Each structure stands twice: as C-alpha cells, then as structure tokens.
Amino acid sequence: MPLPGLETLECYRLEVADFVxxxxxxxxxxxxQNGKFREETCRLFDVIHDSPEVRAVVLTGAGRAFSAGADLKERGGMAEIRGAYPRHNRLVRAAFDSLIECDKPIIAAVNGAAIGAGAALALCADIILVAEDSFMSMTEVDVGLAGGVKHILRHFGQSDARLMIYTARRIPGPELLRMNVASACLPAAELLPxxxxxxREIAGKVPLAVRAAKRSFTLVEDMPLHEGYRYEQSQTVALATTEDTREAQRAFAEKRKPVFKGR
Structure with a gap:
C-alpha cells in the first residue's frame, strides 16, 4: 500500500517495508529534475515526515544515473518572462529543503551520475553511500550558470569544493570516499542493500530520539558551540519523559527487543 497522499507519483517509485x-x-x-519532479519531491518528503510507518529513508536512482541534474529544457526563455526565475528558484530551494527538514534520516545511495542539482540532492541526505562507478560533478560553469556552492561546502573541504566548482570535473566514487564526502564506496550490486x-538499523532505534537527533543536526549546524549544545540538552530533557524512552530503557535492562509507539 502506498503512503496516503503518495498514490499518484510519476517521478518516483516508493516501497515501504520494516519502517524503511x-x-x-x-x-x-x-x-x-523538472518542475514536476521538484513538486513531487516536496510532497514525498513532507508525507514521509508525517508518516509513522517510516523511520528511515533510502534515496536512489533508477537506471545508470542517480540524477543528471536540472532539466535545462525547462529554462528556455525563462530569463525573458517576468517572475519566472523567482518562482523557479523558490521551488528548487523547497525541493532540497524538504530533504533537510524531513524528520526521518535519509540515506542517499548514489548509484551513478549525480550532476549539478543531482549532486546537491544527494548532499541534502544525512548519510551518503556511493557506488564505485558513480560520480558527482557540478557543471554549472560549463553552461554559464552558477549555484550549489553552499551545498558543496557542507560536505567538501574548501580546496576540493573550489576544484569541483571551478573545473566542473567528475569526482568518482572512490575519490568521494577519500574526501570524506561519502561514508562508503561499494560495488554497484552491494550499494542498495x-x-x-x-x-533498518536506524529504524530499530527510539524513533523520537532519532528525530530529535536529526533536528539537532539541522539546527545547530551554524550555531556556536555553547548555544548548539544547550539546544541538544533541551532535547534530552524533553525525551526523558517520553513513553518510548522509558520502553527503551526497560527493554535494555530486560535484554529484549523494545516496542515503540512514537510517544
């Protein structure tokens, strides 16, 4: 059964099993990525955000590409239409933000080319795995455009980020691992599993605690240490009185698998 509100997806296939x-x-x-894709991305991750049936997400691509980036055919004549670029840019930001703001952790399984907006989409995930024959590249300078620097800087070091943006080079999977952009680089057949x-490992943890941890990552990224850690401590205080935290502690003491109710 599809999640309510996601019965008519055209740009995604969605499967849910074992809270994943x-x-x-x-x-x-x-x-x-075109306008339809971005609208569906927002709807997909907004619904997942509110779905107790899901505790973690895997995002990957069909075929040989993760995502080859923006569909440039959509941009024809956009510069001559008043208001077209502001509307377009707002939707692009919203699509990326829907991943970052989704309460459920997202693992990007980058199975092939992740170019431009495709690389940015993968970099909005919480955890990144790459196939050995995959690559990321930011090709904006090749087509007279700009963008993506902030997303790149969240994961790449300063020199590597500039190398990637200024040259539009392809950064292959093994190099992404070496640069600490990815957590693992795997043969293609092993990537999705x-x-x-x-x-599934994340889905077995206290759901409220995992969601609080993701909110902390999102909110404290640009905070000073004192304010960031203070916020995290407030999360711990709030979690301490929840039924799921008490169940996790009882299950640990009783050496059994916990049963969580999301409260």
Missing amino acids: ATATIDRPPVNA AAQAIA
Whole structure:
C-alpha cells in the first residue's frame, strides 16, 4: 500500500517495508529534475515526515544515473518572462529543503551520475553511500550558470569544493570516499542493500530520539558551540519523559527487543 497522499507519483517509485522507505527516482532517461519532479519531491518528503510507518529513508536512482541534474529544457526563455526565475528558484530551494527538514534520516545511495542539482540532492541526505562507478560533478560553469556552492561546502573541504566548482570535473566514487564526502564506496550490486541495512538499523532505534537527533543536526549546524549544545540538552530533557524512552530503557535492562509507539 502506498503512503496516503503518495498514490499518484510519476517521478518516483516508493516501497515501504520494516519502517524503511526506499524512494527511487524514476524519470528516464537520466532522472533529470523538472518542475514536476521538484513538486513531487516536496510532497514525498513532507508525507514521509508525517508518516509513522517510516523511520528511515533510502534515496536512489533508477537506471545508470542517480540524477543528471536540472532539466535545462525547462529554462528556455525563462530569463525573458517576468517572475519566472523567482518562482523557479523558490521551488528548487523547497525541493532540497524538504530533504533537510524531513524528520526521518535519509540515506542517499548514489548509484551513478549525480550532476549539478543531482549532486546537491544527494548532499541534502544525512548519510551518503556511493557506488564505485558513480560520480558527482557540478557543471554549472560549463553552461554559464552558477549555484550549489553552499551545498558543496557542507560536505567538501574548501580546496576540493573550489576544484569541483571551478573545473566542473567528475569526482568518482572512490575519490568521494577519500574526501570524506561519502561514508562508503561499494560495488554497484552491494550499494542498495547496504543503504537499506543502515536504514533498518536506524529504524530499530527510539524513533523520537532519532528525530530529535536529526533536528539537532539541522539546527545547530551554524550555531556556536555553547548555544548548539544547550539546544541538544533541551532535547534530552524533553525525551526523558517520553513513553518510548522509558520502553527503551526497560527493554535494555530486560535484554529484549523494545516496542515503540512514537510517544
């Protein structure tokens, strides 16, 4: 059964099992991102945010590409239409933000090319795994555009980020691992199972605590140490009185698997 509100997806395939949602970008031939894709991305991750049936998400691509980036055919004549770019840019930001703001951790399984907006989409995930034959690249300078620097700087070091942006080079999977952008670089056949295994591991933890941890990552990223840690401590105080935290502690003491109710 699809999640309520996601029965009519055209750009994604969605499967939910064992509290793990596997969202597969499916927009042939290269999973390019157009307005429809971005609207569905917002709807997909907003619904997942509110779905108790999902505790972790795997995001991957169908075929040989994760996502080849923005569908440039949509941009024809946009500069001549008043208001077109502000509307377009707002939707692009909203699509990326829907991943960052989703309460459920997202594991990106980058199975192939992740170019431009495709790389930015993967970098909005919480955990990144890459296939050995995958790559990321930011090709904006090749087509006279700009963007993506902030997303790149969240994961790449200063020199590597500039190298990537200024040259539009392809950074292959093994290099992404060496640069500490990815947590693992795997043969293509092992990529999705590994990502789903991590998602199932996360799904077995206290859901409220995992969601609080993700909110902390999102909110404290640009905070000074004192204010950031103070916020995290407030999360711990709030969690201490929840039924799920008490159940986790009882199960630990009794050496059994906990049963969580999301409260």
